[in-house]
Amino acid sequence: MTASPAAAAAALTTRAQEVSPRIVDDILTLVRQETSSYDLPGLATGLDLLRELTVQRLGRPDHEHRYPGGECGDTLTLTYAGTGTGAGHVVLVGHYDTVWPTGTLAGWEQPRPSDDGRDRLSGPGIFDMKTGLAQGIWALKLARESGAPLPTVTFLFNGDEEIGSLSSRPVIEETAQKADVTLVLEPTAHGAVKTARKGTGIFQVTATGVEAHAGLAPQDGASAITALSEFVVAAAKVAAPDRGTTINTGLFRGGSAINVVAGQATAGVDIRVSSEAEQTRVDEELDAIKVSDPRVSIEIDHAWNRPPMTLNAASAPLLALAREVAREQGRDSLPDTAVGGASDANFVAALGLPVLCGMGAVGDGAHAQGEFIYPDTVPAQTALVAGVLGRLARPLRG
Template sequence: MSEVLSYFRQNRERIVELLEELVKLESPSLHKPSCDKLAIFLWDQFTSSGIEATILEQQKVGSFLRVEFGQGEEQILVLCHMDTVWSLGEVRRRPVKRQGEKLYGPGAYDMKGGICLGLFSLKAIKELELSLNKRVVIIINSDEEIGSHFSRPLIEAEAKSSKAVLCLEPAIPGGKLKTSRKGVGVFTLRIKGRAAHTAGDYKQGVSAIHELAHHILKIHKLSDPRRGLTLNVGRVEGGTLSNVVAATSEAEIDLRFIDPADGEKVVNQLYNLRPILPGISLEVSGAINRPPLLPTPQNQSLFRRAQEIALSELNLQLEAGMSGGGSDANFTSALGIPTLDGLGVDGDGAHSVDEFVLLPSLVERGALLTELLVKL
């Protein structure tokens, strides 16, 4: 057995306890005080282990953490995020619990388990005195679940200085890494009509909800699942009372795509939507906020090297697949930097009340990440 794998087996309980603590420290993307508190906690975890860490304070979102370890001309960038999709109080409604070889809790799988791997991989290198001829930089942001608008410049700047990027988002359930992801776009359609009483003045009104219904049908028809292209109107609102013709309506639209050309085509189609009913005005806002992560030659080469390392050092067979969701790895891959995603924990149920981490994966994935950092 490799000494790295032995290290993670011996430290499994410490890693699990850290994961439990991180889940209890709730960190909704839009609750800055909670993310700030977690950033301080993580800073202490790294620095108390003799690892350099810097808190990067933010004005509108929670603080980010930048960790740097090792020396050398080359750099590997590791990506994590501390924020979750869960609102404050979720951990009281759904406390952390262990059940057999599973750990349940909001944000455990996506992706506080990945943060644990990042910390303990550096601790393993340090404590085992493994040779590391490069710098490892870990960025832990607090806005990934809401698009990474504030952290994207930092991520891209660090990526441009890196020979490879390893993203600790969770694995595809079953353990597969992610060598491709769909691109993501978010749009808002706002419609203005004319209010009127539904009794005597009904004909004077122009319903913004009626108009929106037409466009919802048109937008969904733009989907082509065979090409990996989907549009979803996921939130709608409009009107005031049932006896008033609706003066306004609004819809939020989610776009997912594989081929960049498909994404750009749909963007043009959305921005060229025109009123159907007389007296209506409408506007579209939004954009593609994550380009697709494609199986480029650089990414495929990095994956093959990871396969070789996993097999030779850990007797582990790595497989890869595609994810429909986006991550910060989408940004770095689009820059042409070799990128490998899904290196975090195994489990299932991201963004669901059934979210869980398979505890044995903390050992296997921790050892894998450590070997990659040392040998890439």
């Protein structure tokens, strides 16, 4: 006799609770291997470890391919054939690179329990997003153990998400287009899935001036640093937080010596927008900025990295399905939210394909010293992804 949905959901959540210590062990194994976006040897070792862990838990994939990343970490796809009679195909996307420089782990301290007494686990990349990677692997393992028909599942692990997915974007888009559904294992927003994300721009601004001796002939010089400072102040005024647009100059470099009027300066500017209209406005208004010294030229590299993500028509049924699974597993609700950060889900949503993001860790502190997860949430999050996989043996229909 086939178990009722409620009984099957209860069995799945119970099993996730039983194996939770092993999932946490795998999370910590991944965290202990540092994988800075800029450390190619560390990334290579980290990807080898991630592949080995996947094979240990799931066996050898039916198909795998490693895409060289060049100056970025490689991208790896591992595909496990489905067991159902349908043609369902799900992609589980997760990045293994982190924002933390190699060597950070040595000085990392574990946090105290939260004010409500809940344990927390911390480490570079544990929240963003190595917990999601381990949970995704175990989700397929638990879904298999449940005996439910399953879709074909492709894991896509990329090592350059934190620096814009410069190498992996074509692989992500191609893989998503061949599948029915994409689930991105990024961390949750305090338990909520992420259905809207801002688009991002990573602009490089270069000021070219005229060098001169700062003491003997300062009037002959035209300071690139002064001009770029004027630009940065003006650019900040282009932001419109009420429209979801923020502008942050995070890097500023320039000059050759303290006694030389600077001949060149560069700035790295992070831009977040909620709509294509704002993207156009920002482009136009930044181009219109003038600096006081006409001898200094300003060049802007308008590098829009990720398009804005919204809950498109294709993704709405997927969100409804995830909420149904969550209810069957005993959750009161599964909220969704919009966030300012971007992810690889932005690429998939822009293609009009079904995607849910934020299916991973529950915790806080992404990109901050002390980022952490609540280990007591690991079973529920793993069971949620497993339950969704168990409902996608056939392609999702809107």
